[in-house]
Amino acid sequence: MSAAETVELAPGTFHLPGYLSPPEQRRVLATVQALADGAAGFYRPRVRGGGFMHCDMLCLGRHWNARTYTYEWQRSDHDGLPAPPLPLALARLAVDAAAAAGFTIDPDICLVNRYGDDGRMGLHQDKDEDASTLDAGVPVVSLSLGDSGRFLLGGLRRREPTTAIELRSGDAFVMGGPGRLRYHGIARILRGSGPPVLGLRGRVSLTFRQYALAAGGS
Ligand SMILES: O=C(O)CCC(=O)C(=O)O
Numbered sequence: 001m002s003a004a005e006t007v008e009l010a011p012g013t014f015h016l017p018g019y020l021s022p023p024e025q026r027r028v029l030a031t032v033q034a035l036a037d038g039a040a041g042f043y044r045p046r047v048r049g050g051g052f053m054h055c056d057m058l059c060l061g062r063h064w065n066a067r068t069y070t071y072e073w074q075r076s077d078h079d080g081l082p083a084p085p086l087p088l089a090l091a092r093l094a095v096d097a098a099a100a101a102g103f104t105i106d107p108d109i110c111l112v113n114r115y116g117d118d119g120r121m122g123l124h125q126d127k128d129e130d131a132s133t134l135d136a137g138v139p140v141v142s143l144s145l146g147d148s149g150r151f152l153l154g155g156l157r158r159r160e161p162t163t164a165i166e167l168r169s170g171d172a173f174v175m176g177g178p179g180r181l182r183y184h185g186i187a188r189i190l191r192g193s194g195p196p197v198l199g200l201r202g203r204v205s206l207t208f209r210q211y212a213l214a215a216g217g218s
Contacts, residue, residue, distance in 0.1 A: 006100055009153060012137065012179030014101040015165060019172035020093070020143060025198055029145050031087055032112055032204055035060065040081040042114055055121060055186075056114040061086035062211060064111055069128050071109065071211060086110050086208075094141040094208035101174040103139045107208040115149065115189050115203040123154055123162070123185040126175075130212035139176025142207040145169050146200035148190040154183030167205075169194050 007015045020028065035058060036042050042056040045066035053066065062071040063083040075081050091107045098105040109129075113121065126140050144167040151173070152162040164187065167173060175182055189203050 008101075009163070009165070010179055010182070012139075012175065012177035013153065013182060014174040015167075016097060016100060016172040016174065017168065018170050019097055019100075020170040022170070022195065022197065024093075025145055025170050025195070028090065028093070028143065028206070029198060029200060029204065031090060032058070032145075032206070035084055035087075035112075038084060040075060040079070040084050042112075043075075043078050045077070053121070054115070055119045058112040058114070059083050060090070060110040060112065061108045064109075064128065071128060090206065091208065093143060094206075097141045097143070097172040098139050098174055098176065100172075101139065101176065103137075103174060103176040105138050105141060105176075105208065105210050107141070107210050109209045109211055111207045111209075113205045113207070115147075115186065115205075117189060117191045117202065119186065119189045119202065121186040123152060123158060123183045125181050125183055126207070126209065127181055129209050132213040133210050134180060136213055137177035137180045138210045138213070139174050139180060140207055140209050142167075142173045142205050144171045144173075145204040145206075146194040146198060147203045148193040149203050149205065150187040150190065152183075152185045152187050154185075156181055156183070158183055166190070169198060
């Protein structure tokens with residue numbers, strides 16, 4: 001990890017530019033690509049209104065069901081396969097990024113999002129984890145790879161104004177404590193802005209979460 005700075009943008013909301021070094025980015029991407037090549041790879045989720053999301057997803061540890069907005073062990077809204085386990089090496093990166101922002105997390109879920117040139121994600125809160133972690137403010141930690149994403153950071157209510165932040169390849173972002181339930185989204189992908197050496201077209205983000213405070217919480 002090579003974070004030169006930790007920028008607190010709002011209470012509990014931290015941007016860690018350049019958190020992953022180029023070799024670390026390559027390692028994380030290689031891990032994601034190996035998982036993507038497995039039986040339960042990326043797929044395009046369909047949300048409860050019937051439309052498709054504007055990114056592909058690959059859920060590790062637990063699967064996030066885009067129809068029910070709940071976590072489950074199998075991808076019941078897609079192919080019924082079990083969610084692949086979350087590799088320890090990835091989880092450790094999230095633990096360390098959280099610690100750099102002053103938080104602790106024992107991540108057991110990672111949602112990997114893959115955005116093409118026209119990828120985006122609407123403004124939303126991450127609130128489908130168990131109340132025990134939400135109430136404790138256990139953070140969501142994200143890592144970005146490839147092209148930059150224009151990240152929108154809002155407040156605790158949807159109608160509050162948003163601030164745009166460019167998340168570049170290698171950046172980490174942490175929302176915990178009073179920032180845990182802030183609205184956020186991805187407005188657009190800045191095509192061709194990623195480091196050429198990574199060889200990734202588009203953007204990949206990994207967002208780590210802890211489902212419940214008690215180990216093995218259901
Ligand atoms: O791609 C990102 O950086 C944000 C992803 C996100 O908001 C989410 O997975 O909930």
